[in-house]
Amino acid sequence: MTDTFLTMAYAIAAGSIGFALAIALTRGGQRGDRSLYFCLALIALLAHVLGQLVIVTGAYRYAPHLVGADLVFKMVLGPAVYFFARALMSTDKPRFGGFDWLVLLGPVLVLVATLPFASLSAEQKLALADPATRNPDHFRIALYTCTASLVIFLAFTGCYLVAALRLQVRHRRRMLEEFANVERKSLDWLRTILLVFAGAWTFFAIKQVLWVTGTSIPAFNIALAFTETLAIAAFAYLGVHQPELPSERNTKDRASTADASARRPILTEQRMSRTAAKLVGALEADKLYADSDLSLRKLSDITGVTKNHISETLSQHLGVNFFDFVNSHRADEAKRLLSETELNTLEVAFEVGFNSRSTFNAAFKKHVGAPPSQYRAEVRSAGPRDLENALH
Known part of the structure; x- marks a missing residue:
């Protein structure tokens, strides 16, 4: 029954x-x-899935040499995900080149580690499936292959996942400095899935350790497969x-805007104060905050203030990024x-100007101190002034 559920999942x-x-x-335009x-990441995942299917379906009995064949291919997964994330976040x-060639290190290490097991004959590999027929020396080779390849996979893939997560964090920060709405721009979905993958592979390692010790927990294996x-x-x-x-910007703008909060101010305090007043006036007078596509570039074009000066004013004078600056005004109007x-x-x-309920709820609670539904209920029972005093 366990193998049936595992087969269904994979x-x-x-x-x-x-x-x-x-x-x-088959699609164009990308x-x-x-x-x-993206395709390389999918192929690496497919190699892993097919490798599991070879085991749980019993197909290894008919093709013993397929056992472990996935180990080298799935080493491409971590690098492919990292390069996919980098490509998504890069304008150009x-x-x-350079350190990118380290992508070859993982597959080469696993290939070397699996050579002793790959050299076994089909009959010798099949004999390992039954404790009564397995050769102790061959079984030690199998244990070594599983352990070595797993350690290399976790270390190698983990490094690339961490690098991809760091890319996403920096990218999200840039999007918050540039746009008033960041859905589908910040790539938060990628961060979530990378964390799920990291957790799943950690538990997969635990599963392998249990297998080495002769322990199998069916419910754990099924839950892991469906996860x-x-x-x-x-x-x-x-x-x-x-x-x-x-x-929204060229490389020079990107570097300047990203460093706006860390560098020393270029504008004087008086200049930033006047710029802040101009930005607030534009948002309020023309209700620019209601534009769901409002961006740093668009605000710059409307106000005549350069993007770098806007970013510096927001970070150095007001202490906020573009995203929070606009959403604070949206929250005021929402109240x-x-x-x-x-x-x-x-x-x-x-x-x-929000594009979704979830983003609105999060931003409203951040700037007002209560969810929208709670604010409405309390303001109607206590009055706006009393509620403001209670929230602050």
Whole structure:
């Protein structure tokens, strides 16, 4: 029964990967490096899934040499995910070179580690499946191969996952400095899936350790398989449907804006004060905050203030990024609408410029101190002034 559930889980995962690969390989309009690395990540995941299916379905009895064949291929997973993330977040196509060639290290190490096991004959490998027929020396080779390849995989892939997560953190920070809405721009979905993958592979390592000690927990194995399947399906779906990210600035602007909060001010305090007043005036007078597509570039074009000066004023004078600056004004207008109109929460969110209820709720709670529904209920029972005093 356990093998049946495991087969179902990994078959679903394989189907999800195959469907995503078909779409990625046939659609147009995507930058070549992004499609390439996404497909490589899918192929590495497919190798892992097929490797598990060879075991749980009993297919190894008919093709013993397929056992362990996935170990080298899935070493590409970590680097492929990292390069896919880098390509998504880069305006220009990054050059492949330098330390990027370390991608070959993992597969080479695993290939060397698996050579002793690969040299066993089909009959010798089949004999390992039955304790009564296995050769102790051959079994030690199998244990060594599993342990060495697992350690290399976890260390190698872990390094690339950490690097990808750091890329996403920096990218999200840039998006918050540049846009008032960051859904589908900040790549938060990628961070979540990378963390799920990291957790799943940690538990996969625990599963392998239990196997080495002769212990198997069916419920644990099934839960792990379905967790992997959900993460793989989510990665395949979201990766296929990830839109091209907007390019709002050149490399020089990007570096200047990213360093605005860390460097010493270029503008005088008086100049930043005047700039801040101009920005606030533009937001309030023209209700620019209600534009769901408002960006740093758009505000710069409207006000005539350069993007670098806006970023420096926000970070050095007001102590906020562009995202929080705009959303604080949206929250103020949302407070008025919640207390004076009968618009529901979602309608209020759209009216003030948010694209989703979840983003509105999070931003409103951050800037006001209570969720929108709670604010509306309390303001109508206590009055706006009493509620403001209670919240602050």
